[in-house]
Amino acid sequence: MTVTAAPASQERCSGLFPLFTLGAMPSRAVRGRLQVASLLVPLLIWTAVASFGLVDEKFLPSPQTVFRSLASMAESGILFQDIVASTGRVFGGFLLATLLAVPIGICMGVYPAICALCEPLIAMLRYMPAAAFIPLLIIYLGIGEEPKIALIFLGTIYFNILMVMDAVKFVPKELIETTLTLGGRSRQVLVQVVARYSLPSIIDTLRINIATSWNLVVVAELVAAEVGLGKRIQLAQRFFRTDQIFAELIVLGLIGFAIDMGFRLLLRLSCKWAV
Amino acid sequence: MELIVSNLSKRFGEKLILDRLSLSIESGEFISLVGSSGSGKSTILRLIAGLEHPSSGSISVDGTPVSGPGPDRGMVFQKYSLYPWLNAAANVAFGMRLQRMKPTEIRERTAYFLEVVGLSEAANKLPRELSGGMQQRVAIARALATNPSILLLDEPFGALDLQIRESMQDFLHKLWQRTGLTVLLITHDVEEALVLAQRVHVLAPNPGRIVRSLEVDLNKSDLDQLRLSSNFLALRRSLSRTMRELEPSLC
Ligand SMILES: Nc1ncnc2c1ncn2[C@@H]1O[C@H](COP(=O)(O)OP(=O)(O)OP(=O)(O)O)[C@@H](O)[C@H]1O
Ligand SMILES: [Mg+2]
Numbered sequence: 107m108t109v110t111a112a113p114a115s116q117e118r119c120s121g122l123f124p125l126f127t128l129g130a131m132p133s134r135a136v137r138g139r140l141q142v143a144s145l146l147v148p149l150l151i152w153t154a155v156a157s158f159g160l161v162d163e164k165f166l167p168s169p170q171t172v173f174r175s176l177a178s179m180a181e182s183g184i185l186f187q188d189i190v191a192s193t194g195r196v197f198g199g200f201l202l203a204t205l206l207a208v209p210i211g212i213c214m215g216v217y218p219a220i221c222a223l224c225e226p227l228i229a230m231l232r233y234m235p236a237a238a239f240i241p242l243l244i245i246y247l248g249i250g251e252e253p254k255i256a257l258i259f260l261g262t263i264y265f266n267i268l269m270v271m272d273a274v275k276f277v278p279k280e281l282i283e284t285t286l287t288l289g290g291r292s293r294q295v296l297v298q299v300v301a302r303y304s305l306p307s308i309i310d311t312l313r314i315n316i317a318t319s320w321n322l323v324v325v326a327e328l329v330a331a332e333v334g335l336g337k338r339i340q341l342a343q344r345f346f347r348t349d350q351i352f353a354e355l356i357v358l359g360l361i362g363f364a365i366d367m368g369f370r371l372l373l374r375l376s377c378k379w380a381v
Numbered sequence: 382m383e384l385i386v387s388n389l390s391k392r393f394g395e396k397l398i399l400d401r402l403s404l405s406i407e408s409g410e411f412i413s414l415v416g417s418s419g420s421g422k423s424t425i426l427r428l429i430a431g432l433e434h435p436s437s438g439s440i441s442v443d444g445t446p447v448s449g450p451g452p453d454r455g456m457v458f459q460k461y462s463l464y465p466w467l468n469a470a471a472n473v474a475f476g477m478r479l480q481r482m483k484p485t486e487i488r489e490r491t492a493y494f495l496e497v498v499g500l501s502e503a504a505n506k507l508p509r510e511l512s513g514g515m516q517q518r519v520a521i522a523r524a525l526a527t528n529p530s531i532l533l534l535d536e537p538f539g540a541l542d543l544q545i546r547e548s549m550q551d552f553l554h555k556l557w558q559r560t561g562l563t564v565l566l567i568t569h570d571v572e573e574a575l576v577l578a579q580r581v582h583v584l585a586p587n588p589g590r591i592v593r594s595l596e597v598d599l600n601k602s603d604l605d606q607l608r609l610s611s612n613f614l615a616l617r618r619s620l621s622r623t624m625r626e627l628e629p630s631l632c
Contacts, residue, residue, distance in 0.1 A: 284458065
């Protein structure tokens with residue numbers, strides 16, 4: 107019985123099952139097709155639902171309508187203006203948060219005393235939702251660019267610090283000590299060994315956390331803004347332009363995706379040894 | 382150069398790890414410390430390297446007390462010791478860069494020490510492309526490149542296969558003969574200590590202290606023959622017995 111069962115079960119595996127065998131790696135071509143399907147299938151479903159009129163056009167515009175309104179916004183220059191405004195805020199706030207978080211995180215990871223001094227405070231601040239600071243930021247900074255950048259800064263710095271700190275704790279002790287016995291001073295150890303060793307994890311941390319700032323910029327723009335992708339969504343709602351809302355959402359997704367790919371590329375170029 | 386360790390004690394918290402340990406090493410000597418796991422071997426080396434501070438007692442190199450790590454005492458760990466983002470040559474050059482030697486001098490010395498450890502061919506390889514034995518040779522070359530007066534080795538071959546370990550022992554023996562280095566080697570492998578060192582100290586655990594010291598007066602012109610010679614085997618048996626007697630009885 108068992109002898110005849112073995113080939114049968116092997117045969118069953120030759121269909122779809124190999125894709126779901128733990129530890130098995132489908133070929134590049136197969137993976138590529140699956141990745142295309144991941145975007146294509148939802149798009150087809152959307153097209154089908156819209157063209158059979160299953161949902162009111164007011165609520166779910168067809169892909170063609172969305173594309174047309176995207177094109178018209180691009181043509182009028184509004185889209186470009188919005189993209190520049192929103193990404194500018196994201197990069198401003200996130201850059202500030204990164205410039206501060208990386209050195210603080212490294213020092214906390216390396217010096218237990220600094221960690222003990224800062225970690226409780228940061229761990230608590232981290233659980234205060236950044237959006238809850240908006241009223242305060244408006245009182246302090248008005249309704250210009252500053253409160254938006256400050257919101258993104260507040261919403262990302264604590265996570266950046268804690269994740270950089272964790273990355274630094276993975277630097278092998280031997281590597282730090284070897285550097286000391288080679289005559290390295292503290293500064294050289296921190297910059298040339300600790301920071302360098304954790305660079306791949308730091309880049310990955312930034313890649314993950316910039317998604318938060320992408321969320322927060324829309325929140326900030328919904329509250330008060332002249333331009334920006336979030337602002338445009340709010341205006342579209344007022345005129346019941348769901349097609350514009352969809353178009354803006356897709357743009358938000360695409361830019362986020364591009365940023366993610368950018369970080370991956372950066373990782374691959376700057377840390378060949380780790381990928 | 383002369384390293385003198387006298388009445389060195391070390392506590393971690395309440396626990397006494399090393400108890401009034403003394404030893405000295407003359408220039409050009411090859412000394413080995415053997416002891417079972419947890420006997421405090423690494424702690425001794427870390428104290429000499431300046432990575433830990435003694436609880437009492439003193440360590441001096443050429444009459445100057447050790448107060449912290451420095452390039453006069455080169456250290457090689459068992460593993461994780463190469464910079465993974467740098468190729469072999471850049472790893473060897475790293476210590477010299479830290480000390481801001483002249484670039485031409487760094488280049489020359491890097492090439493020289495890669496040649497000494499037999500890795501000129503592998504200069505451009507990243508650590509992950511090197512075998513474990515090659516990685517340790519790069520680590521040794523890097524420690525030598527800053528011109529230390531003593532080389533501290535903490536079970537440098539402990540993570541390697543038996544065969545590679547023997548060829549690394551041959552390598553280290555030749556290196557020592559060729560360069561006249563001063564070496565302090567730590568190992569739990571009695572054979573390794575006997576093959577390489579001129580003097581072997583046996584460390585007893587709880588607390589760590591030297592219970593036996595032994596001069597190794599053997600002909601070391603051919604290590605393969607040495608490993609099989611009856612004198613060597615007798616010494617080895619005797620040392621192994623000492624080590625076994627130190628272990629808490631298991632039955
Ligand atoms: N930083 C530390 N804090 C507390 N205890 C420590 C510390 N470092 C070492 N010890 C203790 O000191 C003892 C000796 O440690 P050491 O690493 O020197 O032993 P070893 O002989 O090198 O052992 P192995 O062969 O396993 O490397 C061990 O019991 C260890 O737990
Ligand atoms: Mg040890």
